[in-house]
Amino acid sequence: MSEVEMDDYDNVIFTRPDIMVDRPTHFCPGCGHGIIQRLVGEALQELDLVERAICIGSIGCTVTAYEYFKVDGMEAPHGRAPCVATAIKRCRPDLVPFAIQGDGDLASIGAGEIVHAAARGEKITIIFANNATYGMTGGQLAPTTLMGMYTASTPGGRTAEQSGWPIRMSEMLATLDGPAYIARVAVNNPANVRKAKKAVELAFRTQLAGLGFAMVEILSMCPINWRVDPVKAPQWMTDNMIPQFPLGEFKVLPGVAELKKGDGS
Numbered sequence: 001m002s003e004v005e006m007d008d009y010d011n012v013i014f015t016r017p018d019i020m021v022d023r024p025t026h027f028c029p030g031c032g033h034g035i036i037q038r039l040v041g042e043a044l045q046e047l048d049l050v051e052r053a054i055c056i057g058s059i060g061c062t063v064t065a066y067e068y069f070k071v072d073g074m075e076a077p078h079g080r081a082p083c084v085a086t087a088i089k090r091c092r093p094d095l096v097p098f099a100i101q102g103d104g105d106l107a108s109i110g111a112g113e114i115v116h117a118a119a120r121g122e123k124i125t126i127i128f129a130n131n132a133t134y135g136m137t138g139g140q141l142a143p144t145t146l147m148g149m150y151t152a153s154t155p156g157g158r159t160a161e162q163s164g165w166p167i168r169m170s171e172m173l174a175t176l177d178g179p180a181y182i183a184r185v186a187v188n189n190p191a192n193v194r195k196a197k198k199a200v201e202l203a204f205r206t207q208l209a210g211l212g213f214a215m216v217e218i219l220s221m222c223p224i225n226w227r228v229d230p231v232k233a234p235q236w237m238t239d240n241m242i243p244q245f246p247l248g249e250f251k252v253l254p255g256v257a258e259l260k261k262g263d264g265s
């Protein structure tokens, strides 16, 4: 791979938002989490939420999210982020709590919490990073692990007999009356990253407009545990994850559809 020439900086397509701390991330090469955090940072910055946002830490590789954003934060491990976000929002409706939760955190240990927060229509914003595995702890089976997929706890590949089938959280939560906005996006190529950014912004704008629960599921690369070359991981996602987890919007209340008209999409 050639080194970046100075002239290439004329073509810079994004820079680190000021709201993000200037530090190297702890993520593995090719991980999607860094992209997701930047998109969240850009949304917070563009919506001028520096003083009002509260970052709720979860478990997994996003656990230290609060160390990357210059906003107040609180830790709520083991799937409890939606409950803590609920409490903050109900006590201080002027604040903007949000959480970035992995699939282990949100769809496994915190499955009950996310379902009930969504059913109650809590006015909070959840960013759900789905990489189909427990990344931080060494790549065990998650509720989102693909059929046949090798993991540390399914050495022969996932089977229905042993582990059941993958759960499509967005589709499931969209059947509830509480959510205002639910979408699934991906960070596997620049076009999808741009769509992901719009979805993340809309999720925050849904909260700002007081319309109800908003969740954006973001399909994210975990090359280290997929055992896929980081450069090939986006294509692996295209070929394997997106067929199981189709991209799109699953719940858009009319008020949110009105908001969308204002974002140029």
Ligand SMILES: Cc1ncc(C[n+]2csc(CCOP(=O)(O)OP(=O)(O)O)c2C)c(N)n1
Binding pocket: 059, 060, 061, 062, 078, 101, 102, 103, 104, 105, 106, 109, 129, 131, 133, 134, 135, 136, 137, 142
């Ligand atoms: C009750 C409990 N069991 C297990 C763990 C260990 N643990 C920490 S992070 C994690 C997996 C997180 O995976 P995921 O939410 O998918 O996030 P990722 O690391 O993939 O971003 C687990 C099992 C824990 N913290 N608490």
Ligand code: SF4
Binding pocket: 026, 027, 028, 030, 031, 032, 033, 061, 131, 135, 136, 221, 222, 223, 224, 225
């Ligand atoms: S283990 Fe996976 S999710 Fe965690 S930082 Fe590495 S690539 Fe990202």
